[in-house]
Amino acid sequence: MHPFRTHTCGQLRKEDVGQNVKLSGWVHRKRDHGGVLFYDLRDHYGITQIVINPDKDFFDEAEHLRLESVVTVEGAVVARDGDTVNPDIATGEIEIDCQKFHVESEADQLPFPVNQELEYPEDVRLANRFLDLRKERLHKNMLLRSQVAQLTRKHMTERGFTEYHTPILTSSSPEGARDYLVPSRVYPGHFYALPQAPQQFKQLLMVSGFDKYFQIAPCFRDEDSRADRSPGEFYQIDVEMSFVTQEDLFHEIELLTVRLFKELSNKEINAEQFPHIPYRESMEKYGNDKPDLRFGLELIEATDIFSNCELKVFKSQVESGGAVKVIRAEGVADQPRKFFDDAEKFAKNEGAKGLAWIALREGEWKGPIVKFLSEEEKAALAERTGAVEGDALFFGAGDRKTTNELLGKVRVYLGNAIGLIDPNKAHFCWIVDFPMFEYNEEEKKVDFSHNPFSMPQGGLEALEKEDPLNILAFQYDLVCNGVELSSGAVRNHRPEIMIKAFEIAGYDEHTVKSKFPALWNAFHFGAPPHAGIAPGFDRIVMLLADEPNIREVIAFPLNQRAQDVMMNAPSEVTEKQLKELHLQIKLPPKVEV
């Protein structure tokens, strides 16, 4: 017989009754009746009940063994009687009559229980990640993560893509986030950088003639974390294709995304071909470039309605070139006053001066600003918004950009507060037509708004003739449920267009050559038109798993301050290591108290 097991803890059924079996696993739970002791023995595959009778010489040891100890048991598979069957577990019709019992590894007192899904402080969880990962929630998330990777590889390969590896030790990139640097021993004072993304390598692979690239690629960025942004490192499903249009690429990504969500979740998808929303429309309708399309509450233009309004805050904004926007929330007019006060509190917390509102209730328009509105304005509002008895309107007024962004946040707040957000939906869209350039207020100059490698719409001609701030790029984002899943672009593979684009952003030809020498050179020897995208792998798993925080789908994440409290990283290194790397540590001066 195998020293550890003949079966797993999730395997045995009624048909196995009578067999002598051996199981190994963790003591998940104990029920001690003095005269009989039940163990729930758990492994990766499931839970099986072990029955230990007091005539056994190991009874006392088994009775006092702590939960989460690892044991090996041997005995006969026995059928359970009618009312002792446990329908909640797959092995609930049988149990093991334990004849032999061996403790493989004893557990100390646990920092938190493994057999229940309660909330525990994250620092304690992270310091004991190996225990946390035993729990059902994280264990399931890791399996799901593996399935996402597996299905992605299967699907992409079936679609004719090839997976490549690109370097981890590479050069520091001149744009973007801060790099993680790795000192060179051989070249004193020189550093490698960990890639922020394999951006240039995948484009070079296209120039190398490989046509369809993908990689589940590790990316490293030294930036502060967010709930949906892992500090330090994360993975992207990196994709690049030659001789394709933006639409061709969208089609490929739609196929992959729809398959992942259909096979690995029960979520209702809005469409197999995702709607396209131009960037500017998204900003006007949703107040951001990552709209949650699971609910309405769009921002409605009302600036023109209030051009001559008695309400000074509205009128003055209109006169100074600002905007008034309104959100119609259906059926909330009879919410208590607190609902409206809380919404205003939220808006103020986000930097608004206030949040005007009107409730259409009992045949009247009610709310603090109603008395300033004329009958014509009310009529225009009713027509524009479609508001009827029972609805409420929320107003934002001010500088157009700020107002859109603020009401965008109010929109999501209201969606949550009213309960319009269905977690069982996955609603996707493409945000397209991002501006190529934007005005940098701080430096008083025109800058690239996204990726400098994007192809401007209209090509060289547009760059030469149009106002840079009106030029759009073949730059797009994939958005799901208010989460930016991915960013991509049709690349600029024409050196002369690159030069012109960089010139507009204030860089000369020399800068382009010296900043991106590899791409610059490569594009002079026959470069195919190509386009790509890089969906965030961890974020997809997050959405599929319904997890609010990206750390819940990463086996060993860094904490918010980019530390690994379990492995003690980052940590100091020895003098010898520093010397070999020609490094000297100069700590920042301590702040005097």
Add this chain to the structure above:
RNA sequence: GGGGCCGUAGUUCAGUUGGUUAGAAUGCCUGACUGUCGAUCAGGAGGUCGCGAGUUCGAGUCUCGUCGGCCCCGCCA
């Protein structure tokens, strides 16, 4: 770098206008119990109320500072 919220038993939390010996649940330890499946029952241990200073006759509670955690802004081509 900035803002918000939070720090009370191993853990999750309660703790009144500042007032006697800081509570509950769960976990832990001991004991009882032959059919449970979050077993049950009885008993016990477990706290520098994050840390420091201040106000006060008296601080878990009020004030200031500080440290830590999470969330957000900045940042993320």
